[in-house]
Amino acid sequence: xxxxxxxxxxxxxxxxxxxxxxxxxxxxxxxxxxxxxxxxxxxxxxxxxxxxxxxxxxxxxxxxxxxxxxxxxxxxxxxxxxxxxxxxxxxxxxxxxxxxxxxxxxxxxxxxxxxxxxxxxxxxxxxxxxxxxxxxxxxxxxxxxxxxxxxxxxxxxxxxxxxxxxxxxxxxxxxxxxxxxxxxxxxxxxxxxxxxxxxxxxxxxxxxxxxxxxxxxxxxxxxxxxxxxxxxxxxxxxxxxxxxxxxxxxxxxxxxxxxxxxxxxxxxxxxxxxxxxxxxxxxxxxxxxxxxxxxxxxxxxxxxxxxxxxxxxxxxxxxx
Numbered sequence: 001x002x003x004x005x006x007x008x009x010x011x012x013x014x015x016x017x018x019x020x021x022x023x024x025x026x027x028x029x030x031x032x033x034x035x036x037x038x039x040x041x042x043x044x045x046x047x048x049x050x051x052x053x054x055x056x057x058x059x060x061x062x063x064x065x066x067x068x069x070x071x072x073x074x075x076x077x078x079x080x081x082x083x084x085x086x087x088x089x090x091x092x093x094x095x096x097x098x099x100x101x102x103x104x105x106x107x108x109x110x111x112x113x114x115x116x117x118x119x120x121x122x123x124x125x126x127x128x129x130x131x132x133x134x135x136x137x138x139x140x141x142x143x144x145x146x147x148x149x150x151x152x153x154x155x156x157x158x159x160x161x162x163x164x165x166x167x168x169x170x171x172x173x174x175x176x177x178x179x180x181x182x183x184x185x186x187x188x189x190x191x192x193x194x195x196x197x198x199x200x201x202x203x204x205x206x207x208x209x210x211x212x213x214x215x216x217x218x219x220x221x222x223x224x225x226x227x228x229x230x231x232x233x234x235x236x237x238x239x240x241x242x243x244x245x246x247x248x249x250x251x252x253x254x255x256x257x258x259x260x261x262x263x264x265x266x267x268x269x270x271x272x273x274x275x276x277x278x279x280x281x282x283x284x285x286x287x288x289x290x291x292x293x294x295x296x297x298x299x300x301x302x303x304x305x306x307x308x309x310x311x312x313x314x315x316x317x318x319x320x
Contacts, residue, residue: 001043001291002284003027005034005061006255007052014048016258022281024288031057034064035303036310039295044287046235047077048255051084051122063300071296074289076179076235077254083231085251086121086156091230098248100161105142106152110135115160118145122154124253126196131160162193163243169202170195172250175220176237177228178283182221185237185276186261187211195241205266212272218279223247 001024004014008030017026027043031053034040045068047061062080069075083091092098103111105118115131118141128145132138138157146152165171172195174185188195189203214220224238227249237256240249258280261273298304 001025001027002046002288003029003040003043004046004048004255005029005031007049008032010049010052010255013255013257016260017284020258020260020277020281022278022285024281024284025291031061032310034298035060035306037298038307039297040064040068041291041295042073042289042293043291044074044289045076047075047079047082048235050077050079050082050254053079060303060306063302064298067298067300067303068296073296074179074287076287077233081232082254083233084122088231088252089158089249092227092249095226095230097227097230098161099243099246100159100248102159103157105155105157108157110138111157111159113159114138116157117160118142118155118157120150120154121156127194128155131193132157160193161243161248162195162241165189165207171203171207171241172196173214173220173240173242174237174256175224175240176256176280176283177224177233177235177252178280179234179287180225180228181283181286182218182224182228183276183279183283184215184218184220185280186215186273201265205268208266208268208272212268212275215272215276215279220247224249228252 006014006028011028014026014028017023047065050058053061058079065075065078086102086104089098089102093101101113115133116138117127117131118129119127129141132141142155145155162170168191170190170193172188174187176183176185189207190199191202224247227238231252233252233254236252236254238249238252240247260277261270264270
């Protein structure tokens with residue numbers, strides 16, 4: 001069994017894995033449920049959603065991670081070391097794995113390279129501005145977002161780094177990491193450089209054929225291993241693109257959506273998605289843990305103390 005630990009309101013992303021043919025048994029556990037538990041049954045545990053945790057939740061999660069690890073349980077994504085969006089992109093740029101830069105809107109100076117855009121560090125909202133061409137535009141956009149109620153501490157400038165795959169069409173690529181094994185995933189095609197959700201009908205048969213070949217050949221496996229290693233993330237999905245033939249990673253999501261494509265105007269997309277999910281299921285099988293054995297106590301003093309306090313708390317609030 002593989003148990004994913006998520007924020008309470010975002011179990012839906014992992015729940016979709018249960019419908020994938022060949023997938024091992026998948027269980028779901030919220031952090032709130034975990035912090036109230038005296039022990040956990042033996043399984044493979046995958047910790048996720050770090051950008052949706054406050055500092056104390058993340059520290060408690062790291063201590064639960066160590067209780068499991070010390071008991072010999074396979075555990076992926078250490079909450080104490082996994083990088084979230086802003087520090088990850090800074091590290092990737094500093095190591096030469098990404099060419100584009102990012103700036104913390106709260107502590108860094110205004111960008112010295114343009115164009116840029118503003119986005120949130122934690123929430124999965126996409127871009128908050130269009131492209132900003134100079135320092136004056138960047139400063140005004142930041143002031144406008146803060147005036148609207150967004151927290152400066154959760155805003156970051158990102159240098160524009162995208163390249164159309166053909167005139168007026170952008171592609172965002174994806175690849176999963178499952179304990180070091182990279183699985184090339186499905187792409188998104190859009191007429192906008194954001195390419196967050198994709199636009200139906202934007203791609204053609206040639207692009208979908210190329211997508212199939214990328215998944216079949218696991219085209220981006222070698223290129224992305226260093227990015228996951230730099231992130232300290234052993235399970236997640238890298239969203240990236242190619243600029244001048246070079247991989248540029250936008251983020252690594254530890255709790256990505258896993259919806260399947262069961263119908264499409266181009267049948268090859270259904271075939272590609274089935275192949276991708278087959279590969280993903282095979283990678284999951286390799287980390288599966290048989291059910292059984294003595295439960296693992298969550299006996300760190302901070303976890304014990306937190307359980308005594310948490311019984312008074314209501315269900316945690318939803319976070320974006």
